Amino acid sequence: MVRSRVGSAIHMKWKLVRGEEARPKYVVCNADESEPGTFKDRVIMEELPHLVVEGIALGAFVVGAEKGIIYIRHEYGRAKAALEAELDRARLAGLLGSGVLGSDFNLEIEIFVSPGGYILGEETALLEALEDRRGEPRNKPPFPGQVGLRGRPTLMNNVETLALVPGILRHGVSWWESAGRDGHSGLKFISVSGHVERPGVYEIPTGTTVAELIELAGGVSGDRALKAFAPGGASSNFLPAEHADVPIDFATIEERGSMMGSGALVVVAEGTPLLPLAANIVRFFRNESCGKCVPCRLGTQKATEMIEATIESGAPLDWSVIRKLNLLLGETSICGLGYVALNPLISVAEHWPGEVPGCSAEAPE
Ligand code: SF4
Known part of the structure; x- marks a missing residue:
């Protein structure tokens, strides 16, 4: 059984x-899901909002x-x-507010609408925006787990991670590990887009090719x-068709020279020129660079001009x-934007x- 590296990272954070x-x-x-081709979190929130709210509540309970x-x-x-609507239901049921279910645990959850911009999905830029400052990433360390929102310890996870917590707690770790295939652990939501007949969000056992x-x-x-x-949205390396036998798992995709990234499979059919596609992506990162680092700000501009x-x-x-x-x-x-832009x-x-x-x-080596 290949234990999930992501699971270990989440455990460390909590x-x-x-x-x-x-x-x-x-x-x-x-x-704040903004990677081109990535929309799994939107669908989870629209279709399974109770799991997101419950995951946040469980996370809050565990970390205090x-x-x-x-x-x-x-x-x-x-x-x-x-x-x-789900937050209202949770309040009515006594699952939020003061003294949750008669305990001494208090929890309020609010929604904050992002002012917009790809870089605000980066956790420290997101914290800056929550503090009403320009959304630029902070240097790390310190990490948000120690010095986060308003300088306080902050647990930050994405929608999918939090939505999976209730199921894992209810059914147990063995269930989760056995949900994967061929020795891989767990389930994964993937947005599938590009040249496929039925684009959408699919929940698959990890290890599915x-x-x-x-x-x-x-x-x-x-x-x-x-x-x-x-295999991982716009920031992941393109792989040729002969790699389509790769099992979907963080480690195996990295071994093939790409990454799972944001959980988004972008499919390209034969007959599609790839240079304009790559140019679009570099242009996107040029547009979304926050400008804090001079090499990223000017480098993505220079690369865009050269490709165009x-x-x-x-x-x-x-x-x-x-x-x-x-x-x-x-x-x-x-x-990460600067690392992956080219x-x-x-x-x-x-x-x-x-x-x-x-x-x-x-040439590229
Ligand atoms: S790498 Fe680019 S996007 Fe990231 S902080 Fe630096 S300038 Fe901003």
Whole structure:
């Protein structure tokens, strides 16, 4: 049985906040889902809001927090309404407020609507926005578990993580571990988009292969063959079709050279040029860079200009510059946006060098 690395990380986070003495403590549900191709948290909030509220309450109980905050993306009106209705029901049932179910445990949960921006999904930028400051990531350490919202210990998890907590508590760890397939542990919600017949959110046993998930989603649209896929949203490296046998699991996807990222499978059919797709992604990260780190702010702009010039004129892309920019962003960025901004482009050049003028198979290394 492959124990979930994510499960261990979540355990460490909860343990850290639980061990802190400072009061008050907070639980923040990060519902600011903004990665292109990623919409699983929206669907969970719309369809299963009770699990989200219950997960926050359980997290608060475990770590000793009295205040929960759902930090939600501003376009998610339907999800917000579903959560508000669920919070009202929980208050009526005595599951929120002072003296929950006659105990000495107090808990209030409120919804905070994000002012908008991809970077606000980064946990420390999110905290800055909650404190009415410009949403830029903080240097870490200290981590939010020790010095979080208003300087207090703060447990922060995303929607999916919190929604899974009630089921694991109810059915037990053995149930959770046996829910995966072929030695992998647990279940996973994945947003499937791109060239499939039935895009949507699928809950699958971890260890399901990418090819099987594409079949679940009705197969590649228009009876075309699979060309490529991004297994973890826009920030993950594209992989060629021959990797579709990869089991969906954090470690196995990393071994193939990509990542699970935000839990979003983006499917690309044969016949689709990949350079414009990679250019779109780099442009997105250029637009969403908060500008705090100069290399990220200027580097993503420079890379965007270079790719756009290549697409427009067919002139070779200068890989020595792209390589240097990628190294620089990896070494100097404060947050994940800078680390991943050029990854999709690099992966296209690595696997499909013939689609990138000026690129040889060796160029991206
Ligand atoms: S890496 Fe980019 S997005 Fe992240 S803090 Fe620096 S400038 Fe902002």
